Amino acid sequence: MDAFGDLFRGVRAQGSLFGSSTLTPPWALHFVDGAPLTLCAVLDGAGWIVPEGRAPERLRVGETAVVRGPASFTFVDEPGTVAEPIACGEHCAAPEQGGTRYRRGWHDPGDGGPGEATTLVVGAYPLHGEIGRRLLDALPPVLRVGTGGTGDPVLDHLAAEVAIDRPGQQVVLDRLLDWLLVCSIREWFDRPGGEPPAWYAAQRDPVVGEALRLLHAEPAAPWTVSSLAGRARVSRATLAKRFAELVGEPPLTYLAAWRMTLAADLLIEKDAATVAEVARTVGYADAFGFSAAFKRIRGVSPSEHRRAGRSMAPVTTPA
Structure with a gap:
């Protein structure tokens, strides 16, 4: 397991909202659930992602956008469209529930002529x-x-799958969405001029990348x-620097935060x-040392964190 792959251990499309929509102008889909992460891919046509409070982003055929929640966003044919937005979310899973062109694993051929329609595939991830x-x-x-x-x-593969109705289709779509998200x-x-997180860029280094893989494989x-330097086959000073x-x-500060x-x-x-x-489970021999480290790093004790999680209350984390 590497540092990047480890973050996807809880990211799965299974049980998430999935829709394939074919739309003819003017149109507007308003994604209202505020999902933590939403993936949008255009199979045909084009449109605009309009995040709440941000400038529109053009999305053309074959392009993909990943939108970070919880703010809602709209996908439209043009900025300033005259279309009345259709609210798409958890209760937009079937036409009779308001999603006339949007539901789980459903493909509507639309009413427009050739070249006029836009086909959008969406997966919302409940991280x-x-x-x-x-x-x-780590994401914008x-x-x-x-x-x-x-x-x-x-x-x-997505384009081929959403155009048909076969047994096991949802499983296939879930896995394809996971693949596309990664x-x-x-x-x-990896884009030119990009500014990835330091831990991501560091994975390319033969020494630090190996150390990160070891820490994530055996936290x-x-x-x-x-010991980490020995496994990475370099000196202690070289690894630390x-x-x-x-x-x-x-390294051990990084490890403590990950634990x-x-x-x-x-x-x-x-x-x-x-x-x-x-x-x-995370490598501490006794509860006292673990609790002290947990409070130092996260600002609350393990018991306080657990109580907050039970009540769904936000947990305060140091800046």
């Missing part, structure tokens, strides 16, 4: 937990990926800088687990 938040924090409000990248074959974010991070291991330069913090991210989710997801059990 949960601190790992999901770590991914969201809207990222747009053009044609010619690794996502092009996925779009071809390709899109990776393409955006509970009793790591020291020396290069890691701090490329990632922006020492607390994992622990924060475990405390909520495994309600029956004791704090001591969670501590051991």
